[in-house]
Amino acid sequence: MKSVALRTGSRIHPLAWWGWAFALTFAASATSNTWVLAAITVGALVVSLNCRSDGPWRQSINYAIYLAVTLLVIRLVIAMVFGAKIPGHVLLTLPSTHLPQWLSGISVGGPVTSEKILLILREGAKLATLVIIFGAASSLTQPKELLKSLPRALHEAGVIVVVSTTFLPQIVASIKRVRTAQRLRGSRGSRGLSLTRVVIPVIEDALTKSLDLAAAMESRGYGQTQEKPGRRLSAVMLLVGLLGIVAGVYLLLIPTSFINFPWAVLAAAAAISVIGLWLSGKNLRLTVYRPIKWNLEAVTLPLLGVSLAAAAGTVLHSTTALIFILLLACAPALYLGRQP
């Protein structure tokens, strides 16, 4: 059997998208140039709208846009009403009141200048850009596929997420069913149905369903383990590694005189945790169906992101440079083409 049959079409490894998004986030937080931020936002939107997945998460870019716009508007309103006065061209004058002496630092209302609006928009642009990047990354990947690429030891967490996403709608349906059944029973007097009448049948139903699910998963071999000697070792390593990370963070934040190499402690602890995770994963007999491979496209994505960050950080901000940054931000969409 050749592994050619395993080609998974145009699916891009989810970590590649998140790597790209992380680089974009870095670029956005490092820059203070509004035009660069605008270029990154446009790039994230173009890529998301062209390459997003076909799952329910594809909508997340829409919500991110709503959220970003709402955040900007809220900031604008609050700053216009309460913010400090900035001299310049007055656009409109809001009615103002004089606050008592002890609140003299805060002004309410007064003239709103175009300079002030620009300043607020510029300040808000960074946050809005970050929200859009996050929304784009979620719309480009499916959480389930991200879970698939987790280390094997974390597989159970992934299964829990997947099971609950299929189980919750069933519970919701069950609540609806019981409510209608009870309503048709015609409870007299009480307008709202008493809680127990709905809750008890729903809980009974949920318990029956979860027992069924447990039986199904059990008889399908879920949780089969291979007894290997490394089991205790991996547990000890995980514990030591996690404690080391805590200690490293502590040392980093509160420098002490006798250990002055916190980064080394952190790195060593992280390495031990990773090995521990890998070892404990080896005890499980798990494999992944149709794993997503790192292909050329996937490797290129984070690289594109990193070059964007580098460009945004170093290039002089001329018009040509901005067009270059914009092109770089949109590059994944141009490179991958429109996804179905």
Next chain:
Amino acid sequence: MISLTNTSLRYQGDAVFSDVNLQILAGEFVLLMGATGSGKSSLLRVMNGLTPHLTGGELTGEVHVDDRSIRNLRPRDLAESIGYIGQDPLAGFVSDRVEDELAFTMESLGLSPDVMRKRVEETLDLLGLNALRARSMATLSAGEQQRVAIGAALTAHPKILLLDEPTSALDPTAADEVLALLQRLVHDVGMTIVIAEHRLERVVQYVDRIIHVHGDGHVSISDPITALQESEFVPPLIELARRESWSPLPLTIRDARRLADALRERLITASPPTRRPNAFQPAETFALCDRINVSYGKHNALRDVSLTFSRGTISAVMGRNGAGKSTLLATFVGLKSPDKGALTLGGHKPSELSSHSLSRLVGFVPQEPGDLLFSESVSAECAANDKDRGLIAGTTSDLLNIITPEIDHDLHPRDLSEGQRLALALAVVAAAEPPLLLLDEPTRGLDYRAKARLGTILRKLANAGHAIVLATHDVELVAEIADRVVVLAEGELVADGETEDVLTASPAFAPQIQKILAPSRFMTIHDVINAEQSQA
């Protein structure tokens, strides 16, 4: 392949079955039959260790599967040799996509990705599921869900499949598909299959042997003919054959037809069965809908349906899964309002009534009777119902005593048998004497005796002046009790008429007796008995 030696199972001291000795050979198709609550499911689950590992209880004796003792094995360790499919396949699904569901067992077993891919493709082809591979589980029909569940078990290449009531939720056509599939697995792949099933009329013709769980702790295994000769639960075909002392006992319609010449001859002169006369009398009409359209979003669930339901009549609504039966019931109880067309209950529009006054006009028994019940005992349930509806204290429990006199009023509703729970829900709903009574799939999980009793109860209620409507797949029950049948397909009314006319016209819906005695129009064993008595 599976052998039980002196196996006994107890729950808290009560024996479910004791000293069971039986061998199931490789490649056999075995049926587990017995009354509701007799321990069929427990016996089935003993075979892959779910009982006692998951359910508790005390198991003694030896169980060998594939020449291994399973005493120290957990069900998950048996996953490579046994596939198990529970009663509600949807509740057992782990993934949301068909393809991932098929791969789940293999992922747990740690098969390599290319083996997994190959097996998934093979299984998709074997079960004809390729068109569904990318579909979400929630959008599958009940028959498709059952086939995906079977596929998900098959990808692990087990030698044995255990299925708990695989056809109980399916319409006759989908049930035939699933059974034909099982039949093919036995014949082509050499699979050993054990199924527990109530609807014997659907399965006895396919199986090699029958395990009879008697309910008193005694379990026997024999060939189908011997088992059915003795059993008190038999499909109509066998009942007729036993009455006529046909030998050997026919298990298929074809065999029975060959033996039925004499009977057909005798019945030629008999007057055709008389049906209840008032099914279509306009004076008795209580509920009517006129060209109603009902939709969920863009999906049209009902299109231009016009119907009337009369007092004193039992009507059956039939059709494929998803044909609009449940929507029709939901519309009559006011849960959905029609986009177009008119619907009235005794002259009132359900959408304009308060839920309390609506509940005086129409009663609804849901598919899960447990949805209605919330009290800690039967008597508390009845008392709460009297209070809710402003009835004289004792009304509900009096009705319950008429429906099922032997019910224990101190039991928790969950501890009742399926049939008793249904009777309780029915009593709770019918106590307010709503003229229209609707039942959604009332026979799921009921054995023949419980079904016969349900038939009697419904007839009593109809004679008391209720208009009764049941949505069901159960052809034999419909033949037995319904006066009139409505068939829906794709949300449209395709047939509406007296039971005989509708059922005898369709090969999928024809009851067994009618298939044997065609072209005469006898549908049930009672029709035959009545005809012979009137002749004599």
